[in-house]
Amino acid sequence: MGDLDELMRHLRAFVAERDWGQFHDPKNLAMLLASETGELVAEYRWMRGDESDARSRQPDVRARVAAEVGDVGLALLMLCDRIGLDPIAAMREKLRANAQKYPADEFRGRADRLR
Numbered sequence: 138m139g140d141l142d143e144l145m146r147h148l149r150a151f152v153a154e155r156d157w158g159q160f161h162d163p164k165n166l167a168m169l170l171a172s173e174t175g176e177l178v179a180e181y182r183w184m185r186g187d188e189s190d191a192r193s194r195q196p197d198v199r200a201r202v203a204a205e206v207g208d209v210g211l212a213l214l215m216l217c218d219r220i221g222l223d224p225i226a227a228m229r230e231k232l233r234a235n236a237q238k239y240p241a242d243e244f245r246g247r248a249d250r251l252r
Contacts, residue, residue, distance in 0.1 A: 141225065148214060166216035173212050177205035 152158055180202050181189050192198050217224040239250075 145214065145218060148211060149218070152215070161215055161219055163216060163220055166212060166219055170209065170212040170216060173205065173208040177202065177209055180205065 152161065180198060181192065184192060193202060213224060216222075217227070
């Protein structure tokens with residue numbers, strides 16, 4: 138499965154085979170996305186930021202993180218599919234807007250958000 142269209146076909150088939158579409162309204166999918174994101178965040182809870190890269194390289198942690206990233210990605214794709222939103226177009230537009238909002242020459246090396 139290399140491209141998004143193929144992944145979406147498999148995801149739709151997976152959901153349809155289990156008759157889960159009835160539960161996949163936008164509210165429930167947004168809640169699913171939030172809860173799966175929480176599980177990903179939990180992998181890094183209570184550690185210093187500089188420890189997170191090393192932790193991410195530990196094979197057991199990396200496997201759990203990969204599983205959670207998969208859950209987050211699938212939840213996002215299901216939400217976008219349900220509401221008819223192209224996630225790639227939305228991300229491209231957000232990147233374009235952020236480039237305007239945070240010009241590199243003004244925000245290089247800064248973590249604050251002054252705007």
